[in-house]
Amino acid sequence: MRCALGIDLGTGSTKAVLLDEAGDLIGRGQAEYPLHKPHPGWVEQDPEDWWQGLCASARQAIADIDPAQVACVGLSGQINGAVFVDSAGQPLQRVPIWLDHRSQAECDWAEQRAGDLLRERTLMRLGPVNTLAKVLWVKDHATDVYKQSRWMLLPKDWLRYRLTGQIAAEVSDASTTAAFDLHERQWSGEILEALEVDVGLFPSLADSPEVVGAITQEAAEQTGLAKGTPVVAGGGDMPCMILGAGVIEPGIISLGIGTAAHATAFAETLDPRAFDKLWPMCHPIPGKYAWLGCSFTGGASLKWFKEEFGGSYEELTEAAAAVPVGAEGLFFMPWLEGRATPRPDAHARGGFVGLSLGHTKGHLVRAVLEGVVFDLRHSLDCFAEIGLPIDELRIGEGGSHSEVWRQIQADILGRDVVRIATDDLSAVGAALLAGVGGELYADFATACQRTVKLAETVRCDPERVEYYRRAFDRYRALYPALQDWYDPSSQ
Numbered sequence: 001m002r003c004a005l006g007i008d009l010g011t012g013s014t015k016a017v018l019l020d021e022a023g024d025l026i027g028r029g030q031a032e033y034p035l036h037k038p039h040p041g042w043v044e045q046d047p048e049d050w051w052q053g054l055c056a057s058a059r060q061a062i063a064d065i066d067p068a069q070v071a072c073v074g075l076s077g078q079i080n081g082a083v084f085v086d087s088a089g090q091p092l093q094r095v096p097i098w099l100d101h102r103s104q105a106e107c108d109w110a111e112q113r114a115g116d117l118l119r120e121r122t123l124m125r126l127g128p129v130n131t132l133a134k135v136l137w138v139k140d141h142a143t144d145v146y147k148q149s150r151w152m153l154l155p156k157d158w159l160r161y162r163l164t165g166q167i168a169a170e171v172s173d174a175s176t177t178a179a180f181d182l183h184e185r186q187w188s189g190e191i192l193e194a195l196e197v198d199v200g201l202f203p204s205l206a207d208s209p210e211v212v213g214a215i216t217q218e219a220a221e222q223t224g225l226a227k228g229t230p231v232v233a234g235g236g237d238m239p240c241m242i243l244g245a246g247v248i249e250p251g252i253i254s255l256g257i258g259t260a261a262h263a264t265a266f267a268e269t270l271d272p273r274a275f276d277k278l279w280p281m282c283h284p285i286p287g288k289y290a291w292l293g294c295s296f297t298g299g300a301s302l303k304w305f306k307e308e309f310g311g312s313y314e315e316l317t318e319a320a321a322a323v324p325v326g327a328e329g330l331f332f333m334p335w336l337e338g339r340a341t342p343r344p345d346a347h348a349r350g351g352f353v354g355l356s357l358g359h360t361k362g363h364l365v366r367a368v369l370e371g372v373v374f375d376l377r378h379s380l381d382c383f384a385e386i387g388l389p390i391d392e393l394r395i396g397e398g399g400s401h402s403e404v405w406r407q408i409q410a411d412i413l414g415r416d417v418v419r420i421a422t423d424d425l426s427a428v429g430a431a432l433l434a435g436v437g438g439e440l441y442a443d444f445a446t447a448c449q450r451t452v453k454l455a456e457t458v459r460c461d462p463e464r465v466e467y468y469r470r471a472f473d474r475y476r477a478l479y480p481a482l483q484d485w486y487d488p489s490s491q
Contacts, residue, residue, distance in 0.1 A: 002071040003027075004440050005061060005225075006431025007054055008237060008424065009077035009156050011035070011097065011259050014053035016061035017427040018070075021440055023450025028424070029060025036094060041128075043099040047083055047091045050155065051162055059224040067226040072438025073163070073215070074232045074430035076240035077156025079176045082134035087150040089161050093142065097155070099296070099337055101128040101346050106136035114194040121181045121188050123272060123280045127344050129296075131177035135197055152201040156234055163223070164213025164231050169203040172239035175282040182270055182280055182289075206233040208284035209437040232437035235284040238262065238292055240429030241396075243284045245420055246452035248444055251391035253383065255409065255417070256425070257399025261298020261334075261372050263341075263379035265291045271386040277342040278382050284433055285444055291388065293341040293379020298372045299398050301334040301350065305368055309361065313402070319362035320369055321404040325411075325464050326471055327363045329354045332371030333478055342378050343479070347486040353478060369405050370468075373412040374475040380413060394454070396420035411464040412472065421455040428452075 003026065007016045012035075018027030033049035036042075062070060080098040085091050096102070107126045110118070110133070118126055126133055131154065139146045153161065154173045161167055174180045174187065179202065181188040187202045206212050211230045220227040235243070242264045245254035255263045267289040270280055279292040297304070306316060331353045339348035352367060383390060395417045399405045410417045422428055432447045434440070441447035484490055 001065070001069055002440055003065065003069050004431045004435035004438060005058065005070050005073045006427045006429065006434060007058060007073065007075050008240065008427035008430055009050055009054070009075070009159060010237065010426070011078055011099070014050065014057045015424045015427045016057035017424055017431050018061045018065070019428070019431045019435060019451060023447070027061040027064060029057035031056035039102070041100070041102045043097055044094040045097055046094050047155070047158055050159060054159055055222045062224055067224055070225060070229050071440050072211070072230045072232060072434040073225065074434030074437065075156040075160050075234035076237045076426040076430035077154065077159065077173065077234070079154070079173055079236040079238055080129050080131045081155040082131050082138065083153040083155060083158040084138060084145050084149040085151050085153060085158065086148055089167070091158070092145045092148055095155065096134045096137070098129050100134065101338060103128045103133040103137040104346050106140060107133050110136060110195055114191060117191055117194055118178060119275055121183065121191060122178050123182060123270060123275050124178060125276050125344065126178050128346050132179040135179070136195060139197065149201060151203055153203070156236070157203070160213065160231060160234065163215055163219045165216050166213035167203050168212045168233065169205050170208060170233035170235060171205050172208050172282045172284050173236035174205060176236060176238070176279065182282070185282060207286040208233050208235045208239070209286070209433045211437050230438055232433050234430055234433055236281070237426040238264065239281055239284045239290060240426040240433070242266070242290050242429070243432055243444070243448070244422065244425030244427070244429035244452070245394055245396055246448040247290070248285060248448055251389040252394065253380070253390055253392065254394045254396065255376060256395065256397035257298045257372060257405070258397040259298070259300050261295040261376050261399070263293040263376055263383070265383050265388050267291055267388065273386045274382060276344070278379070284429065291383065293376070293382055295334055295372060295375035296338055296340050297334055297336040297350070298375070301332070301336055301368050301372060304336060305365065316365045317369070317402045317404050320366035323360070323362045323366040325467055327367040327370060328359065330359055330363050330367040331475055331478065332367040334368070334371045334375055339479060341375070342382050345483070345486060347488060348479065348482070349486065369408050370412065371475070372399070373409050374472055377412055377472055378476070393417045394420050396422070396425055406458045410458045410460040412468045414460060414465045414469065416460055417458050419455040419458065421453040422451070
């Protein structure tokens with residue numbers, strides 16, 4: 001028996017999945033690690049915590065097999081971190097991750113200096129979420145780190161270095177950084193030079209399924225993997241999640257509510273009409289693209305509510321189910337760390353609107369569940385605006401585990417949705433890259449056909465669809481009404 005191991009570096013934990021040639025899951029592992037928030041707007045992690053998490057989760061996943069049966073390893077990782085390392089590959093500081101928003105001033109400077117170039121080459125406006133913004137911040141505020149750095153690596157690329165001893169970057173992950181030319185599928189020397197960033201910090205690029213190294217003796221001793229096991233370049237967590245959900249052709253849309261909430265679509269080409277609305281990225285399938293719509297703190301909004309006000313997820317969703325559709329006029333804006341789609345705004349913040357003495361804890365929870373999905377509906381509207389077909393909606397991650405949240409998704413989106421039975425989609429996508437790169441599967445179509453398992457279809461209710469259509473008109477008026485209020489210059 002030959003297997004493919006996929007390892008996903010998430011925001012809160014590392015997850016590993018082991019797939020056999022039939023596409024069945026035969027091993028799983030997980031290890032958690034903390035976030036560090038030393039100042040407002042700063043969100044960091046210790047890369048050594050990532051490495052320990054990888055080692056622990058890999059050992060769990062392969063515990064019941066001979067390590068020599070692992071034909072290939074693939075990595076997925078949280079996008080838009082910035083790991084500054086010296087010539088020995090040692091990190092020089094804790095890593096600002098995608099949630100870190102300290103760099104708005106650098107983004108404003110970059111927009112003035114290279115805004116047109118960023119729009120032309122990346123189809124996005126630079127925001128604090130992007131890796132390039134973090135590089136600019138380090139250059140300006142941590143000059144010793146910047147000067148001592150030999151490489152700037154993305155999170156999963158640093159982990160791959162720890163596994164193989166080889167420095168490399170990878171196309172799908174790089175494509176979200178704002179330092180990447182989406183048309184040429186290479187780092188953008190023009191952008192980096194315009195912003196006075198050292199082009200030499202950015203390693204050479206490989207396609208996602210390309211084998212770029214092999215497990216070293218040291219890594220074998222710590223992970224339990226066999227020395228010499230091939231390792232593919234891998235992908236960013238969102239591109240790998242797209243692959244793990246089987247979004248490999250036009251018309252299939254994947255939605256998920258994890259820490260963030262997202263909607264993703266396959267594309268053959270880029271479309272400049274999506275500028276400042278959706279995030280473009282390179283699909284893990286070489287030569288293809290994908291679009292991402294996002295709400296930064298989708299599932300994190302419910303987690304925040306749970307931690308601050310108490311109750312288990314089951315208790316909270318049961319309370320929400322007992323409340324009328326629409327939470328009796330209560331709305332929630334899930335912008336706890338800024339707004340994403342369709343108009344990114346790092347200054348926007350969440351809140352409840354319409355709160356009355358008659359509202360209960362259950363109303364608050366239902367408003368949170370509905371607000372997250374209202375925010376996701378923006379993404380489907382953006383897909384339609386650029387002519388992307390929407391034939392099938394697939395829902396996954398934590399938000400699909402709740403019956404009430406599944407139904408809310410179908411009703412607010414106004415379409416039947418199909419639940420993805422497969423969990424840990426980013427790790428699964430990484431395993432599929434390993435399976436194709438290691439020749440376990442003949443191609444991506446075969447890999448997805450064997451691996452992606454679909455469950456029940458959730459039917460939308462016409463009466464609730466019509467109610468939510470009217471409610472969404474009110475919801476989408478909230479940000480324009482508050483936009484100036486969020487502006488720091490008005491405070």
